[in-house]
Amino acid sequence: MSDPNGPVLELKDVAVHFGGRGGLFASPGPVVKAVNGVDLTIGRGETVALVGESGCGKSTLSNTIVGLQAPVSGSIRVAGEEVVGADRRKLNDIRRHVQMIFQDPALSLDPRSTIGATVGEPLKVRGVAKGEALKQRVGELLTQVGLRAEHADRYPHQFSGGQRQRVVIARALALEPGLVICDEPVSALDVSVRAQILNLLVALQKRTGVSYLFVSHDLSVVRHICDRVVVMYLGRFVEMADRATFFANPKHPYTRALMSAVPQADPVVQRGKERYVLSGELPSPANIPSGCAFHTRCPLATEICSQVRPELTPRPDGALVACHHA
Amino acid sequence: MSADPIPLLSVENLTIEIGGASVVDDVSFHVAPGRVMALVGESGCGKSLTSYAILGLLPDAAKRTGGRIRLHDLDLSALSEREFRKARGKDISIIFQEPSASLDPLTTVGSQIADAYRTHNKVSRAEAYDKARQMLADVGIPDPDRRLHQYPFELSGGMCQRIMISIALICSPRVLVADEPTTALDVTIQAQILDLMKKLVSERGTAIVLITHDMGVVADIADDVAVMYAGRVAEIAGVHSLFAKPCHPYTALLLASVPTLDDAPKSDLATIEGRVPTPDEFGEGCRFASRCPLVTDKCRIEQPPLFDCGDGHRSACWHIDRMPELMEAAA
Incomplete structure (x- = not known):
């Protein structure tokens, strides 16, 4: 690709909207602005966490990056190549650099394919390897994720949830992508297995230099695995900072509410901490509040918040925050 | 464990078998009024089966082969299905993980809450609706009059879980079994629901059996904890001690x-x-x-x-x- 040291992903002013089109007899419905002008750069070997409540646009954004959803405006560059407006052939070529891991491994594996066939499929489709070479590569991939080469002949139902997620990870890494989007990769797993998978993701990154976009709502997991954190609220980024700054000094009132809402696994800390419970729920993305979208739930809101939308502005410690008062 | 002398709910040496294997083996714990007992463990540890046994809702394949479950002086494990129906909802209630799967999509939430009340109390529809309105206000739903006439699909996941809690608590049961009540919810909504449960426990003295795998939730709300592994209690203790x-x-x-x-x-x-x-x-x-x-x-x-x-x-x-x-x- 163009620049081996350049960022694996560059988003510029990306917006994704749904609906709004009327049918033959239907009047136009409301436009749902799921993603509304976001900028993000992910460097090589970096892990960026994308955090927010359901309905904030995290999944729409991930789907847009892998090309499952077309943006209405903006630019998406994967390893330097523009995705938006690329023709099918080009898009296919670009896509091998981005792979995805979903939450529930049972739903992302074909129950009727052996895991060898599943892991080998991307290699076969791309014509990277076949025959004996393919078999050997599949064996290597399985070993890399902590399974054994002879597991290739088994079916998904013969594995536990954690092992299945390992298979999914092996498939995602088959084409040596620059970026893997992990959409809640451990939230469907038991606690003891969760730690195994997190350790695996970290070890694989150290070995292969892959970058992760880690979509999660679990801030303790995020803190463990990420270099940088982005918080999304109703289609826009409201805070972006490196891990240390983010957790030492969260600034946006929404970020602080999210952090306070995550229960700590320590009764003394958990019961002693200052509570900052948000009232109400996420407004509908079809009807985003004026000004700062968060002002309807924000404890710091004043008049300006309902009128003027705050831009992401840099703070002395390097964090970017979109708030009039933080 | 709690020092309270009179347990409200006692599970004594409960054993449940499926196909000859003891998937719940000799499990005992007690819950006093106004206390929260957490059953913690990974999938397959038997925590949900234990909770279903308390409600008399074991699946056909599972058989209780030993032990007793007592609610104060009532032996729940000796009740016939007919008698159990009278106790369920009135003395002992349950809320499940996925509220949208537990609510009837074709009935307004007001009618679902009122029905739960009328099943155990001889009152008019209007009185039951009044009670339901009051209950919605208690669980923190704004504008209860409007919400009563809405259907589950018009409400968010957090709202639906509040409706479930309303249905479970409208007859003021003494024991509430909560099976992963916040697992399907966002953390911000989870915090609201946990606060609500704490409020109900302290105001009404309800005893709660909380099934969860989230140690953070346990640290937040439980008084006592039983850690289960492969059908057995591995460890049982007060939350701070554990x-x-x-x-x-x-x-x-x-x-x-x-x-x-x-x-x-x-x-x-x-x-x-x-x-x-x-x-x-x-x-x-x-x-x-x-x-x-x-x-x-x-x-x-x-x-x-x-x-x-x-x-x-x-x-x-x-x-x-x-x-x-x-x-x-x-x-």
């Missing part, structure tokens, strides 16, 4: 595998090697033996009873004295 001084290797490893704020980023988390044994792999000895770092021959042959470690803290492990060694290795 987190401060776990006496079972499984609990210690489980706590160590949760990322905390003190970990170095991207460091290796403690893991528990292997997996939970399936029922046909249960042996004679301790069911955690195949994954336990402290395992000896004795563990594989002989099942450890629950030993007292002081203050009502009990652990089913032959090697409680070697726990410091394990804690050191984990740190």
